[in-house]
Amino acid sequence: MNTDSFVLRHIGPRSQDLPAMLETIGAESMDQLIYEAIPNEILLKKPLELAPAMSEQEYLEHINELAIRNQLFKTYIGLGYHDCNTPAVIQRNILENPGWYTAYTPYQAEIAQGRLEALLNFQTMIVDLTGMEIANASLLDEATAAAEAMSLLFALREREQKKNNISKFFVSDEILPQTLALLQTRSKPLGIEVVVGNHQKFDFSSEYFGALLQYPGKSGTVHNFKDFVAKAQNTEIKIAFAADILSLVLLESPGNFGADVVVGTTQRFGIPLGYGGPHAAFFATKESYKRHIPGRIIGVTKDVDGNRALRMALQTREQHIKRDKATSNICTAQVLLAVMASMYAVFHGPEGLKHIAKKVHNAAFTLSSTLKSLGYEMLNDMFFDTVAVKADASKIKAVAEKHRINFYYPNSQTVSISLNDTINLKDLNNIVKVFTEAKGLAPMLLTEIHEGNAIPEDVARKTNFLEEEVFNRYHSETELMRYIKKLERKDLALNHSMISLGSCTMKLNAAAEMLPLSDPNWGNIHPFVPVAQAEGYQIVLKNLENQLTEITGFAGTSLQPNSGAQGEYAGLMVIRAYHESRGEAHRNVCLIPSSAHGTNPASAVMAGMEVVVTKATEEGNIDVEDLREKATLYKDQLAALMVTYPSTHGVYESAITEITSIIHQYGGQVYMDGANMNAQVALTNPGAIGADVCHLNLHKTFAIPHGGGGPGVGPICVAKQLVPFLPGNPIIKTGGNNAIPAISAAPWGSALACLISYGYVCMLGEHGLKKSTQYAILNANYIKERLHGYYETLYTGERGRAAHEMILDCRPFKEQGIEVTDIAKRLMDYGFHAPTVSFPVAGTLMVEPTESESKEELDRFCDAMISIRKEIDASDKENPNNPLKNAPHTLKLLVNDDWDFPYSRQEAAFPLEYISENKFWPSVRRVDDAYGDRNLICTCAPIEDFMEA
Template identity: 60%
Template sequence: MNLNIDFQEKFELRHIAPDHQETAAMLKTIGVSSLQQLVEQTIPEKIRLQKPLNLPKPESEYDYLKRLKQVSLKNKVFKSHIGKGYYDTITPPVILRNIFENPGWYTQYTPYQAEISQGRLQALLNFQTMVIDLTGMEIANASLLDEGTAAAEAMFMQFSLRKNQQARTFFVSEELFPQTIDILKTRSAPYGIHLEIGNHQTAVLTEDMFGAIVQYPAGDGAVYDYKEFAEKAHAKGIKLTVVADILSLAILTPPGEWGADVVVGNTQRFGIPMGFGGPHAAFFATKEEYKRSIPGRIIGVTIDAAGNYALRMALQTREQHIRRDKATSNICTAQALLAIMAGMYAAYHGQEGLIKIAQRVHGLAVLLSDSLKSLGYKQENEAFFDTLKFELGDLAKPLNGLAINEEINLYYKGSSVSIAIDETTNLEDIKTIIRVFARLKAKTLNDLNIDELKASIKTSIPTELIRTTDFLTHPVFNTHHSEHEMLRYIKSLEAKDLSLCHSMIPLGSCTMKLNATTEMIPVTWNHYSKIHPFAPSDQVGGYMQVIDELNKWLSEITGFSTMSFQPNSGAQGEYAGLMVIRAFHMDRNEGHRNIALIPASAHGTNPASAAMAGMKIVVVKCDENGNIDVEDLRNKAQEHKHDLSCLMVTYPSTHGVFEESIIEICQIIHENGGQVYMDGANMNAQVGLTSPASIGADVCHLNLHKTFCIPHGGGGPGMGPIGVAKHLAPYLPGHPLVDIENGKSIHAVSSAPWGSASILLISHAYIAMMGSEGLTNATRYAILNANYIKSRLETHYPVLYTGSNGRCAHEMILDCRSFKSSGIEVTDIAKRLMDYGFHAPTVSFPVAGTLMVEPTESEPKHELDRFCDALIAIRKEIAAIESGASDRNNNPLKNAPHTAAVVTGSEWNKPYGREQAAFPLTYVAENKFWPSVGRVNDTYGDRTFICSCPPIEDYQEA
């Protein structure tokens, strides 16, 4: 008999869930005969691609991992002593395995639904507490993107808070890390902020300065006493930002004790791999009086409906949706997963453990300094924590050659060299460095008495700068030091959170699709995770191959000329794209072009990003069908044609529809001298079927954490690389420490040259294993699944917007506003869905009182049916309220979610049964997910604002 052999397993069949039978059944429900017919009814013919994507043939999971392992060997894992904000570290295996490599943690969504997010909210509260304790400040947020952008956020916060509106100068210590200074240059330019870069010891502070920033320890390693500088600044009304090394704060006096107004930095040293630049969680701490101006998110303590201890996001920069262009920041994400890991690192080691690590690092640096002094070298930092600096003159170049032969990377600047010590450095590493320096003077290690030097190690840190205050005193940092305790603690928090491990997360505009295990595995391989972002170019061949391939593939998918991978979030990509447009206009002597046209339906980060790029926002109306009002757009484009910079447009629209006038819209902008920026949030409905270039866009960002499978990680990491047409390519972001050849680059937008490079491996894997046909099918099935849900639900909930053929794109908006007349808010539906085992869709965006649903191609029909059954059952519960059969104020929706404690309690005084409360449909009982707290009390949380771990007595009381 002839064998029908499939010679390669298709990853596409693992990623796309519906099989042939399910597909046929869904098409029948929708009322079309084929996927192709559905696509033709959904995507306008004018913009549909006429040929398949030109991508390599798909690889199997096995073959891909085998190939990528070979590629990884092109990266050379040298011992890195480069420093400059990035250090090798030890991730405790219990944290690596049970958080970083655990889909129960990395597939969670941002904790907007607090009742099913208590685990990660507690972990993020731990992070905030850790930062507050170490910095000596009063309040901290739940992480930012990286150190450089955190410094830029601090500058803008101080600028916004300035009392003297004429003050436009920001003093910048010349000893900040170069990448941070470069980002400050980028962010200051659109606001007309003048950077005064100089020596803090000789600087003349003036009344026209609104803020100042210094590094602690300084960029080359020196530890300065900034107390007098802080006093001088405050005397002039100048607020002081300190960029602090978090590990050093275990033994250095915290900035909050000597006058800092804001403290920012990176928590990468707390167990987060370097990963060629990220992702890493930055921190931002300040005084409580500035809490309403802090960028990002703050986790706060409150109570639930039963009065029990509960957590929620107390402050979040989703205020962009309210304040739009007046928002204080465009940040829409965090680095939650990495912040959680850093907080767990602190909980695992505690105060005593962190002090030991910091003292070991400092002690090895002192030993190295004393040893090299004995060889006749002059160490220039009188006081230091972990970094030494030597002026070598003509010896710098031969030293580099000798160090490379020993597989050691040092940091060279002209004729000087600096050496950074980290947690992974041991005595043998120190001896190797000494041998290299000794060879330069024709000496050997035997010319030193290392044992004698070891016995006489004395700190270089002045007494007044040695920390005397305790930190991490809360029980959470003093209970989990054994691995069993840490494992159980991690698992206890994980059990409180709903993730993709439990059920689909149908969030519109968020694309919560499969994060395949094969895509995730390489991220923790040493040859990717242990690479310093500023390592010499001949040591990073593996990363360069991955980035180059991903550049080509994403350029093909978008139709653009090239990509920049530097932006490390979607909002960062928006900002970078607009800054590239700004540079393009300025280069043509049209710097006056500063008008951004933005549809009224746009995501709130759009106007916030435009304002940060120095643009003035003109809002374009939407018609009754939710589409851009073309005539209003035309009128406003013509009215502002001499000053028009760009249009910001999301496609498919924020309303989940392929607008048929999109080509005309783009032409109108180009005819009036502007550029088209496309927000790539909804790219999952485009790949392989249409593209940003085919609609006429000039630049767009891609949310790799949406369309291209990087997991959301409980609220981050994200990646937002931008693709540009050929005429914009010369302006893509550069970097001060790595040569990126673009021609006329804008300054850096992120700290690392290729952003959070390690997670680019995930998107690389996804595209490589899916191939052209697989990626295109993923888009088709995203459209299929969305339209199937629409067909099942539209007789129960009005679908707000559709295309001309009655189809939605990959998402739809369910209108719940009519239920208000019966006392039911859309929030009640969101909370009730938890009792059915589901995370709510996006609530009240882009239209208040609605649910925006996006199922993704990775969900099978039976999961879509479970979700639809839940919403239909909830609609029946609403109908009972409408008819008077259920009490208007005491019903399953108003009391949702129902916890196990409530349902099994000795008292039950509700007018409906316990079974209806907890097991409203048969399938729920089979695999019940219990919310760990009842409805969170936001009012109480606002009234009693607490954003660090409360005293143990409060836990016991709760």
């Protein structure tokens, strides 16, 4: 056995397990299973053309060779991205720790209290610094957050404004260019007119519903916006701020100006640049707007014993429930990065953050004073970290690049320099050297960084922040390490047991795939450096684009969308642009099956399309006749069909090519949701089924870890006719010749995370990718057959096979008084995270084991499910005092002197023998969601305040 082969490390079942698994399934061979699962007409007829698989060692040598081809200049470009110091204790214990990065979104709160607490800390940090009342638990990037703010303010227009169709949105010309580009992308389909101008000349016309201000501006200038906000409020114009998080340590908070929404990024709180991401953005607003906030909100509640507990609040706002009526299509947050940013604040505390902010400001003040003394004209005299200099940009650039320094050049006569917390005296002297050399002056040597103040008194911060205990307690590395560990132990992640969430693909995130993320040669590259300085990145990204293009059977790929939801939106916007280019802008109807994930209709509405839902048959498949009828009815308006394949029901629908041909017959394009791509790779592909565009979830199929709810990467792959419309960027050229505007802030989205998927494909190769898909199907069907007779599988293909996941019907158990939620909570006592609950069918569990789980782990899960079925059979609807209704059982409950349950402590906590070897203890009992929504607390309030609520 070649133990250097990565495929052996990635795939769970051993070769000796295969005969027994096939026997259980009732198939003579793997080929027979695949033949019975996938319609023969869409199976690939030839292997994918990919490079041979690398061993783990070969890959690490390869990626390290590419890393040193990136040139690490000192970069002072700014524009929302700043080099920073990542505390080693956070890098080692969070970023590099599978206990944090392999967890899933905390839908099962009882086994996610650790990251829920870290996210509550994040929200508290944002609320304190912005001066707002409520914040969410992160968004994708600052530009996306700004676009969400615009959408929220549009939705919150006054009744008269809606009646009069008030649709103008003012944007300060000091806004970051990538943010403006994304606003322009988002505004057009929604019927919003973005007007860019000087905020000091704004006329506060009643034609506007909202405005967005940059604080400080892209030029670095700090303005006092109090009067602007007051005038806007008098004319019913709501105000959003895009604010620099570190500047808010020293500047008056936007909340004190009267802001309605504040957005920004926490990247400079210890998150590597990563050529654009991933980073955690923030979104803060007024509590009265709470039901319109995009993304996830963490709130405080209590468990059944009255103990404090945390969970995701107000979920009825979200797309998985409200679908096309949702506040946003946002699904993935940036949890891992938000956790890092929150721990950065915990580590430094308010005094440490003040020290960092003052250090940066003093350096900027010293630089400004020095350049002025050299005879340069300074274009701003009120700033936080960015100074603007009047100078010949081309001359300065030539000298700067010779000294391996990057500045930002807004025009031919302006040089902008944004400093950051890595700055030191040597760096300042190197910057000064560029300007003396460009002018032919004698060298000048600074001997110290002077204390100074370029912040006007009327915008200097006067209020305290981060006064909560958590930000003032863990300042030694020992204490912070233990605090991080304490939280980690409360969470169930892949390093403990299988997480079989259907449609989530919780597979192995291999250490070799993750290692490069800690390399500064990858981490310390700004997204807007000249492309030649990022040669290693460019090779990786181009190779990955080619790999994904080949895997999907398409002609082109964009890596820019930084989540699956953004991939959906990007794909639909590309389709929209395609129709417009053909003089068919009237095509705006999007057909969506009733079983689709909620992001599909939410994305279609954001793209300006009208959603028409198609029916499903009793077998769960798309009703082809209903689809044909609606395609015919809307033939002149038909823009697209959104379809998931295999279906959300876990079935390879045999009519898929007929379905796609119907859409093409009536002038539409087919958008394939790539959520279930793990059941296609190297066996079939979107091109083979007749799709025109798909998004991929690299955080599912291609091994990027879920991070407890993000990061994600959602690239789109497109057919030849759609390549010209792939998304662009306002600063670095990307995309097609007729590119749609930006979908995310950075040209290549979350480029750092793309390294993981590149490693995954390189180390598996064509053979390994195909084998992975085969084993994903094998493992799912093995569970299906092992649970046969205990749980009914709701849908199967025509030959009785599941795809890579299946839906277990738990609705009949209501006769015993058992709900599907009871099963989910009881699984915690058995050491497992529940499968997906009540999606896509209420009262069911959707199970997806992935290829990475061993036969032993699959058997443990099946044994647990069978044991639970026996507990269900023993349950009595009239007497709900049973292990399922009382689950989960905590250690605290078990050691309590009072035990008032009609079953033993062993039955409660150790119902099967294997559990005692590796017991996971939920840290709270079942949480009360309704109580938390009625008494909404989304910050680290003292426990006394909570108990009085």
